[in-house]
Amino acid sequence: MSDGGDLVELAKRRGFFLQSAGAYGGVSGFYTFGPSGAALKQNIEDTWRNRFAIQEGNMEVDAPTVMPEPVFEASGHLDGFDDMLVECPECGESHRADHIVEDNTDIEEAESIPVAEVEELIAEYELVCPTCGTGLAGQAIEDFNLMFETNIGPGSADPGYLRPETAQGIFIEFPQLAEYARNQLPFGVTQIGRAYRNEISPRKSLLRVREFTQAELELFVDPEEDEPALEAVADVTAPFYPAADQEAADGQPYEATIREVVDDGVVGKPWIAYYLGVAKQWYESIGVDMDRFRFRQHLSGERAHYAADCWDAEAEVDGDWIELGGFAYRSDYDLSKHDSYSDEEFTVFKQYDEPVTVERATVDPDMSYLGPEFGGSAGAVADALEALAERDPDAFDESEVVVEVDGESHAVPVEKTNFGVEEVIESGEHITPHVVEPSLGIDRALYTALDHSYREDEVDGEERTYLALPQEVAPTTVGVFPLMDRDGMGEYARDLVEKLRAAGLAVTYDDSGAIGRRYRRQDEVGTPFCVTVDYATLGEARDDEGEPAAPDTVTVRERDTTAQKRVPVADLPETLTALRDGERTFDDL
Structure with a gap:
């Protein structure tokens, strides 16, 4: 094991990585991989691709790193992809408030604590600016969106963003990808590529940067039928740290098999448990020390807006536990959002074993009434009536029915809707798949593999430093x-x-x-x-x-x-x- 300084010095001297643009003073949060680092990074990516794409039978894509603003409106990143920013009143430096709390108290995972409580903790512990030592008590904490904004084409009429994750590049192409998969669930799509986050205070070398490489798998499943081949990893053992144990006064991680955490309900989603087993084996294969490794469940306050459940793979590096990857059950959040925001359908057709006869509510609005009554909104009112009939047929039991268009309520006599119920034969239905997502950081995996493989010994009376990297990934x-x-x-x-x-x-x-x-x-x-x-x-x-x-x-x-x-x-x-x-x-x- 190294201390951070020894490893960073070796990394620069031996061509693993160095801060970018050093001739111009360096740029915080950006690193160049040298010859040794580029080779090591490529080898790690190749082993991930082999395990998560090739062996699992998944597809791979390579999406653009810049995408238009509507993508991130639909995904929720414009409104909910923020960190806590506090600015020093003396030197003007900006810092992540939750990191200041974590670095100077015994509190872990301060990211999950509400902003008001973080402000109270800064005052209670009399925390100061890491740059100049000025007290930060009383300073307001603001939400800072982490995305890099740009413009697509000349001018500012078409704003875009550097992607903060590779996942959206997969989700927005789902209709076409489903065709490639012949609309057969489950199917998975992988991607290895750059992502960008405008971190408030990059630090700890490769562990918190503004440009990094992600390796992500988006697995699309039928939540009612598809189950993982859990037996393949059932006996894999790892330390687990559930949310309940984190919140308990004496809670600690404990060793268990994948089968045990599923049977005990510790990991509620078998698909998540399956990929925890796969990932544990992969991390071990690239040189991560399993005595300094664990799976930690997200607390409710830190869980991403899209995640029904989420676990992190974590490793101990330089005395701290760092996140190596996240394993989230995103349910149908992403596909439903893009379905409602775009002009495409983000569903697959699920064929029944045998056709079934069902009753279906229908409307055929009288446009000769809706037109004069609602003017330019008549078409939208008709669409709203059709949607309501499908969603809540009982709403048409009264003499009139009320629909909402652009925040305004419109009452329509039921007789003008031509509401009715008819029997139809259906051979299947359109369903929105759920998404299982293992998302791993390549840069952090690389740094951890270097840190965990760092050795010092003596040979022929001379001190020696070496990296005990597995031969499969060695540069x-x-x-x-x-x-x-x-x-x-x-x-x-x-x-x-x-x-x-x-x-x-x-x-x-x-x-x-x-x-x-x-x-x-x-x-x-x-x-x-x-x-x-x-x-x-x-x-x-x-x-x-x-x-x-x-x-x-x-x-x-x-x-x-x-x-x-x-x-x-x-x-x-x-x-x-x-x-x-x-x-x-x-x-x-």
């Missing part, structure tokens, strides 16, 4: 070195690099400095294996009997133990590929 699989770049060893090693790259391995070549220094450089970027070409490889070393010692073999060194074994060059591509993919272990060699 480089193998480093290839000539013992010295002379006597043909350099040429041999460079040819070997080309052969290993042709086999699909991520390879780096290094002939600079002592061999021990080269090992240390690769240890610090998490390279799991190093290959050294030496005199024995060339057949120039001799054994005790004067015969060539181990010709056409190379030394393979394992990162974590620093153990070394000789492997035939002819077998090297296959051997290293098997080691990378977990099909063999170093001890097997």
Whole structure:
């Protein structure tokens, strides 16, 4: 485990990540991934894609990062995507009020506390501005919308926003995506892409930024029929921290299996429980320490506006528990909203096993009456009457019926509506699917994997720092070195690099400095294996009997133990590929 400073320093020195635009003073909340970081990030994304898209049989899309304002009016982001902002009266710096409370008291999850109570806590604890130390008691807390606003095209007539989540890019294309899925539920759509949030006070390196990468799955299900294949993850064990235990004086996370939390009603939605099991296995595979990991249920005050239930995957980093991903049951909120705001239908047709005969209320409004009576509103009144007949046929039992159009009530004689009930044969119905959403942050997963894999030890009397990253996600699989770049060893090693790259391995070549220094450089970027070409490889070393010692073999060194074994060059591509993919272990060699 590192402290934050050590990890950030290593990340910059070894090309994992650095603050963007450093030549211009840097931009808070934006980071550039260097060569090592970009490779690690790509590998993490690939493992997520393999587990959540390919293995689950889900589709993948790539939607724009800018979308028009009506999308976010429908989704609720314009009205409900806010953080608590408090401004220092002395230096003018803005801060997140809930973070100030969390950082200076024993209170956790202050985001779920009402604004008025946060103001009271700031006064009670005499909390001050983190920048200049001025007291913040009495300062008003305001809601600050986190979306970046822009304009689409010239002028300001067509406002848009950088997406704060990738999900809406999936939801707004649902009618077409449902066709691709042949209108068969359940079906899932995944996306990995950038999202943007104008954070009040970015901090803690990659853990709170203004631009980040999300990996999201939107699974569309029939809430009455579709169930997950829970047995596949039923025995997966993880620490769970339900809301009731968080609110109890002595509540603590506890270990349980996925089957147990479903049977006990701790996780009320089996689909959520299923993806908690899948995610636990995935996080472990990329290097997250399971002794510093838990699933925490959202308290009622912090639950998103769309979520019927939500759990977070959390990890302990630098002494704090941070959110790695959210698992929400969004019910039919999103599709219903876009259905009502747009000109499309966000439903699927559910075929009955056998046709059924049903009674259906109908109206055929007398427009020769509605026109003179309601003028330009006549069409809207007719539509309202049709909607009311479908929703509440009993409303037509009296002599007149009242409908509301644009906030104004209109009374219509029932005889002018031509209300009636008829029998129809239906072969199915249109339903609005519910949505199950695992949403994971790639940047936070990457930072956590680095933090949890950070190690310090001593080798040959010298202190060593290394990253114990799983070989599947390590930026480089193998480093290839000539013992010295002379006597043909350099040429041999460079040819070997080309052969290993042709086999699909991520390879780096290094002939600079002592061999021990080269090992240390690769240890610090998490390279799991190093290959050294030496005199024995060339057949120039001799054994005790004067015969060539181990010709056409190379030394393979394992990162974590620093153990070394000789492997035939002819077998090297296959051997290293098997080691990378977990099909063999170093001890097997």
